[in-house]
Amino acid sequence: MRTELLPVTPETLARAGELIRAGALVAFPTETVYGLGANALDDGAVRSIFEAKGRPGDNPLIVHISDIRQLAPLIDGEPSDMAKRLMDACWPGPMTLIFPKSDAVPMAVTAGLDTVAIRYPAHPAARALIDAARRPIAAPSANRSGRPSPTTAAHVMEDMDGRIPLILDGGPCEVGLESTVIDMTGDLPRILRPGGVTPERIAEICGGVRVDDAVMRPLKEGEKPRSPGMKYRHYAPKGQLTIVQGEQAEVKARIIEMYDAAVAEGQNPLILALEPHLPAYGSRRALSLGGDAAGMAHALFNALRDADTLGAEVLFSEAVPTDGVGLAVMNRLGRAAAFHIIEV
Numbered sequence: 001m002r003t004e005l006l007p008v009t010p011e012t013l014a015r016a017g018e019l020i021r022a023g024a025l026v027a028f029p030t031e032t033v034y035g036l037g038a039n040a041l042d043d044g045a046v047r048s049i050f051e052a053k054g055r056p057g058d059n060p061l062i063v064h065i066s067d068i069r070q071l072a073p074l075i076d077g078e079p080s081d082m083a084k085r086l087m088d089a090c091w092p093g094p095m096t097l098i099f100p101k102s103d104a105v106p107m108a109v110t111a112g113l114d115t116v117a118i119r120y121p122a123h124p125a126a127r128a129l130i131d132a133a134r135r136p137i138a139a140p141s142a143n144r145s146g147r148p149s150p151t152t153a154a155h156v157m158e159d160m161d162g163r164i165p166l167i168l169d170g171g172p173c174e175v176g177l178e179s180t181v182i183d184m185t186g187d188l189p190r191i192l193r194p195g196g197v198t199p200e201r202i203a204e205i206c207g208g209v210r211v212d213d214a215v216m217r218p219l220k221e222g223e224k225p226r227s228p229g230m231k232y233r234h235y236a237p238k239g240q241l242t243i244v245q246g247e248q249a250e251v252k253a254r255i256i257e258m259y260d261a262a263v264a265e266g267q268n269p270l271i272l273a274l275e276p277h278l279p280a281y282g283s284r285r286a287l288s289l290g291g292d293a294a295g296m297a298h299a300l301f302n303a304l305r306d307a308d309t310l311g312a313e314v315l316f317s318e319a320v321p322t323d324g325v326g327l328a329v330m331n332r333l334g335r336a337a338a339f340h341i342i343e344v
């Protein structure tokens with residue numbers, strides 16, 4: 001299959017909408033990362049998403065809407081008052097809410113679960129595509145399973161060339177990390193995946209929030225997570241990644257020690273560090289994680305892909321503060337490192 005990479009225009013959006021209605025896949029920009037979309041109500045189309053990504057069949061998809069009126073037919077019952085407050089405050093935006101599903105949602109979307117994840121994205125091209133398709137769009141990130149999520153159309157091309165008919169290019173994604181996934185089926189919102197909407201913000205709106213404890217640790221043998229996505233090693237660079245956490249001077253010293261040892265062993269190492277810390281590593285090869293939390297969210301997946309391009313065999317990353325969007329950054333870094341974190 002030939003994969004076309006086209007800018008977002010009224011014509012390409014109309015064409016993309018037709019493709020979606022016909023059961024085909026289209027990659028499109030959102031404010032978080034690029035999505036790989038299909039008609040959420042078409043079982044066969046949804047199954048082809050799993051095929052194109054090589055995604056395990058038990059990892060459910062997020063359904064994207066472009067109008068709040070599309071929500072009711074997808075869920076069973078009314079959203080709670082807390083859910084309504086979150087929707088009012090954070091939609092459209094980088095927030096996904098989990099509700100009991102209605103029968104209209106095919107089981108392939110939810111991977112057999114009786115709940116469905118819904119997001120109303122803010123990106124104008126994402127909303128225009130859903131409008132053009134005149135249907136909700138099921139869309140995971142547009143990477144091959146196990147690769148870092150794509151934050152540019154070029155990343156999508158790297159992973160999906162020959163597998164899908166169309167990629168809409170809307171430039172680099174603003175947030176750069178996937179949406180916050182919040183389970184709304186309990187008495188308090190429970191964060192299953194941290195993202196652009198921070199725990200602090202959710203607590204402010206709802207009067208409380210839980211962060212699922214599996215967010216910042218590896219799963220135990222045989223443990224069944226609340227979110228199937230937690231089972232998989234996501235965002236993995238090809239090289240082995242180690243995170244070093246602690247006081248800055250000691251972190252720097254330990255990273256330099258491990259980097260120099262790797263060089264002595266003939267390996268190709270790479271450092272991931274906060275922008276202001278880069279000079280401390282001298283002439284060693286290092287990529288910037290940005291200067292602040294938003295910068296880190298924006299830089300991380302790019303840096304992990306660049307690490308592969310540079311052929312890094314071992315990677316050493318500074319830990320980052322976990323307040324605000326920093327929790328989402330450390331969650332992705334932690335998973336990329338299979339939670340190999342050294343305390344100094």
Ligand code: AMP
Pocket residue numbers: 059060061062098110113115116117139140141178181192193226227228229230
């Ligand atoms: P992706 O769109 O590739 O970023 O993946 C969607 C994420 O949402 C995965 O981590 C899924 O496990 C999670 N997810 C989707 N639907 C549900 C659901 N019904 N319950 C729990 N987690 C879900």
Ligand code: MG
Pocket residue numbers: 140141149
């Ligand atoms: Mg993904």
